[in-house]
Amino acid sequence: METTCAQAAPNPDPAAVARLCVCFNLRKAVRAVTQFYDTMLEPTGLRTTQLTVLVALSLAQRIPLRRFAERLVMDRTTLTRNLRPLERRRLVRIERGPDRRQRFMSLTGAGRAAMERALPLWQAAQSRMVGRGGAERWGALGAGLDEIVTIAQQNLSAAKSAV
Amino acid sequence: METTCAQAAPNPDPAAVARLCVCFNLRKAVRAVTQFYDTMLEPTGLRTTQLTVLVALSLAQRIPLRRFAERLVMDRTTLTRNLRPLERRRLVRIERGPDRRQRFMSLTGAGRAAMERALPLWQAAQSRMVGRGGAERWGALGAGLDEIVTIAQQNLSAAKSAV
DNA sequence: CCATAACATGTGTATATACACCTTTCTCGT
DNA sequence: ACGAGAAAGGTGTATATACACATGTTATGG
Numbered sequence: 001m002e003t004t005c006a007q008a009a010p011n012p013d014p015a016a017v018a019r020l021c022v023c024f025n026l027r028k029a030v031r032a033v034t035q036f037y038d039t040m041l042e043p044t045g046l047r048t049t050q051l052t053v054l055v056a057l058s059l060a061q062r063i064p065l066r067r068f069a070e071r072l073v074m075d076r077t078t079l080t081r082n083l084r085p086l087e088r089r090r091l092v093r094i095e096r097g098p099d100r101r102q103r104f105m106s107l108t109g110a111g112r113a114a115m116e117r118a119l120p121l122w123q124a125a126q127s128r129m130v131g132r133g134g135a136e137r138w139g140a141l142g143a144g145l146d147e148i149v150t151i152a153q154q155n156l157s158a159a160k161s162a163v
Numbered sequence: 164m165e166t167t168c169a170q171a172a173p174n175p176d177p178a179a180v181a182r183l184c185v186c187f188n189l190r191k192a193v194r195a196v197t198q199f200y201d202t203m204l205e206p207t208g209l210r211t212t213q214l215t216v217l218v219a220l221s222l223a224q225r226i227p228l229r230r231f232a233e234r235l236v237m238d239r240t241t242l243t244r245n246l247r248p249l250e251r252r253r254l255v256r257i258e259r260g261p262d263r264r265q266r267f268m269s270l271t272g273a274g275r276a277a278m279e280r281a282l283p284l285w286q287a288a289q290s291r292m293v294g295r296g297g298a299e300r301w302g303a304l305g306a307g308l309d310e311i312v313t314i315a316q317q318n319l320s321a322a323k324s325a326v
Numbered sequence: 327c328c329a330t331a332a333c334a335t336g337t338g339t340a341t342a343t344a345c346a347c348c349t350t351t352c353t354c355g356t
Numbered sequence: 357a358c359g360a361g362a363a364a365g366g367t368g369t370a371t372a373t374a375c376a377c378a379t380g381t382t383a384t385g386g
Contacts, residue, residue, distance in 0.1 A: 011286075014221045017282065017285060020301075021211075023288075025308045026193045027197065029189055029312050031238075031373075032316055033312075035319055036316075036319040048184075048187070048190075055177045059177055065364080074344095075194075076364085077344065078343050081341080099352070099363095100350080101350065102351095102364060102365080103365070119177075122180060125318075129185045130185065140307070141304065144303070145304075148192050153195055198344075201344085213371090228335070244374095245373085248370085262333095263382085264333065264381045265333095
């Protein structure tokens with residue numbers, strides 16, 4: 001037998017919200033993990049965010065800012081600001097293309113060298129996170145995260161177009 | 164047959180780093196998810212981070228700052244700054260206790276009301292993320308995130324004590 | 327009782343993140 | 357060829373995050 005209709009949905013229980021919220025749990029995890037990776041990378045003077053920019057850039061030489069931001073699932077203007085410290089340290093180079101609106105980014109020699117120096121420390125941090133035999137378990141989690149990115153992006157554009 | 168020993172470990176392949184890095188994948192996911200939740204919560208004037216602070220505070224009235232920060236896996240000083248906008252809007256109250264070093268935080272009536280107004284919107288966002296029948300799959304992911312927090316914290320203190 | 331350590335918190339600074347708005351440059355229809 | 361709109365990017369502002377350092381407060385050993 002069903003409840004007799006027309007009850008207003010009650011607000012969710014705050015304890016359940018705290019336990020179940022996808023966003024909260026992800027943010028909590030990212031705080032813990034970023035602190036650890038950043039500590040491990042500290043001798044290189046690079047943060048994890050900066051290393052990932054260098055790594056992604058090493059895979060896509062001379063890419064315009066907008067496409068690079070999309071690839072990183074990062075707001076365009078966030079990428080602009082994140083490049084600032086790397087540019088100051090001459091690890092990345094930004095040049096105009098023939099279409100003078102576009103800016104093309106690429107790694108400098110110093111940038112590639114800094115990345116190479118940092119990779120062993122990244123490997124150490126990564127190994128301690130995934131541990132022995134963690135490959136399968138982390139594989140599932142990584143796939144879940146990829147899926148989450150897709151769903152969140154679909155939901156976001158649905159929410160925006162449903163003005 | 165094994166390789167003849169004594170090769171220096173080669174640097175990891177940048178493509179593998181980008182694909183496998185726990186920190187990078189988490190941060191990417193958190194960007195996408197936070198954007199979606201924040202968009203859904205936009206009518207309330209609260210961000211997801213702020214809502215989670217209100218929710219957590221509703222579960223722990225009059226808690227000192229340090230303990231609250233630990234519970235959220237958040238740096239103490241980060242919490243101080245995150246409280247600022249909520250305090251300005253009179254959603255949380257901060258008072259000294261008998262031990263005059265401590266600050267006790269608690270929700271105001273307005274804070275509780277703002278939380279109650281935001282919860283339905285949070286529920287809508289959450290439902291769209293976990294989807295139909297997503298409970299089990301998200302359950303596994305949530306457990307994985309909890310585990311990641313534990314491992315990252317253990318690794319962090321190990322790294323810090325191993326000066 | 328006082329000096330010192332331990333403790334709780336705030337501040338200065340730097341990066342990470344994204345929205346709203348603006349400027350510059352290109353494209354395309356007429 | 358020109359003007360409207362699209363496209364690429366930057367800036368102003370606000371929050372989120374955390375480390376190094378500074379301040380005030382309590383506990384504690386002599």
